[in-house]
Amino acid sequence: MTIEGQVPVVAGGKTLDSNASSSVSPALVLLAGWLFPGAGHLLLGKWVRAALLMVSIVCMFAIGVALQGKIYTPNTGEPLDMLGFVGDLGAGLLYALGRLLGWGQAPVLAAVADYGTKFIVVSGLLNVVAAVDAHSLATGRKHS
Amino acid sequence: MTISHFAAVLLFSLFTSIVFAITQRSEPKSMVRFGALCFALFVGGTVAMSWAMWLIKH
16 A cells, blocks of 8 residues: 555565556567567557657668668677677667568668668667667656 | 768767657656757767868868
């Protein structure tokens, strides 16, 4: 039982936020958010945030591909190439789709194509940030 | 597809600022403010660095 206006306190000193979803597993939210941009927020019922995140990340990835940016493959060569692969992997299913359809395999010759490579890597990194944010909302670490 | 360097800066700044705003702030009003600040800093920082590089070269 709690007094009106007070936030219930659980063991360990952590507080439970009223917006935290108890019906959806935080791990599922994290996984969904990683697999598809905005899906984590969608599971939590935050439609507007989910739509904005999805549009932003998908557009960024699509622009990167349209600019003929490179999609990294698993490699053990240059450290920057390995980091590029890790960044790309953050895009979840978008990365898998790009690999399946053979996007981003042409050699990078123009400056804008190099920008495209950066767009693709950053879209993956932003997707990870968005997925972690959804996880924080699900656990109540972030209030709203 | 080909876009100018400045258009690439604007698009990058726009999408990145939206994600930063949503993930780093909790209230809608502060999200808008933080997003606008991020966008201005991205674009302004790029223009400032471009001028700095031009000055170094000349």
